[in-house]
Amino acid sequence: MTEPYLTIAKNTSYEQVIKKSRFICTIARIASEEDAQATIASIQAANKKANHNCYAYMLGDNDQIQRESDNGEPSGTAGVPMLESLKLAKIHDVVAVVTRYFGGIKLGAGGLIRAYSNTTTEAIHQAGLIQRVKQATLKITVSYSLHDPLLYYLKENQLEIAGEEYGVNVVTSIYVNEDELTMVKKSLTDRFNDQLQITEGPHRFNEIPYTK
Template sequence: MTTPFLTIATAKQAELTIKKSRFICSLQRVSSEQAAQQFIKEVQAANRKANHNCFAYLVGDQDQIQRESDNGEPSGTAGVPILESLQMAKLHNVVAVVTRYFGGIKLGAGGLIRAYSNVTTAAVHQAGIVQRIKQLQIAVTVSYRQHDPLLYYIKEHQLTVSNEEYGVNVTCNVLIDEATADQTIAHLQNRFNHQLKIQKMGTRFHEVPYKINN
């Protein structure tokens, strides 16, 4: 069984105030180290008056690129906790920048670690997680009379329609799990008494919501 590829569903920002210090985590999905560094620069530019803009990012299907920075905080109190929070959520292709506006009260090493970790985790929960899965796209051609029953079948079995084309008949492009494609097609044909025209159209990646357990 392969490890699922997880990433955030959407860019998000979360904020925590701890002993008058504001910790703001900006979370963004990226596909390259260059994109991660560009996002970091943008957050830094938008928060020039902040005391710190600490960050971490993971890039690649196997997290081939991993970087983190304390940006002036005591060594190991910011970048590593941010990175570990992303790793705990098993995320890939994501960058997190935590901006700190110092409130005048020192938190100590332990307090900083908890603050940077907690605000990153909060941002991840707000962003949501999706799993990237490889699916087979099939073109299912039906008569207009069969169209509504087909859509009901698709909804009943939690399948995804990528698009529809209307002509003499209706063609629905449906995404199904590649591993069980033949069984799904056979079941679909049996349900509609072999009156469907089904054509395999190749594979593509599709993202589905992934429940965060912790």
């Protein structure tokens, strides 16, 4: 079974102070590298006096694109730990930027790694997670005599109604997860003895809250 497609529920910022240095993680959903770079540029512009604006982002269902930057911090102490935090959360299509205002106390390599990693992780927790599920629309055409039994069946099987159209017959549209399409079509056909017509309509992503 493939793992669920997870991403953050909302864009957010999280701030903490570690040994007088301010660490502010801004995390946002993205659809392209252009989105990522625009987010990074916006945060850099808004924090020109910051000592560092380090970032990490991942794109694609299989995280085909991964980028990170230490932005002046010692090599491997910022961007990589941030990227690892994103991987650990198993989220996709997100960019994280951690802005640091130096407070005068050096943290050392280990301290920096922990600071950038923890700040990113806390931002992810604050943003929350959602699961994106690919769904298809099924249009079910039935006679008026079968309409109520159909509605009962849909409620019983927790299938969401997208809308209804009334004419010579009733056309009830429902949302079905793509990986359940074959099963739902067969179940409907068997239950109603092939007395309904099913056509497949547009596909969409449905977003539902996710908790581990």
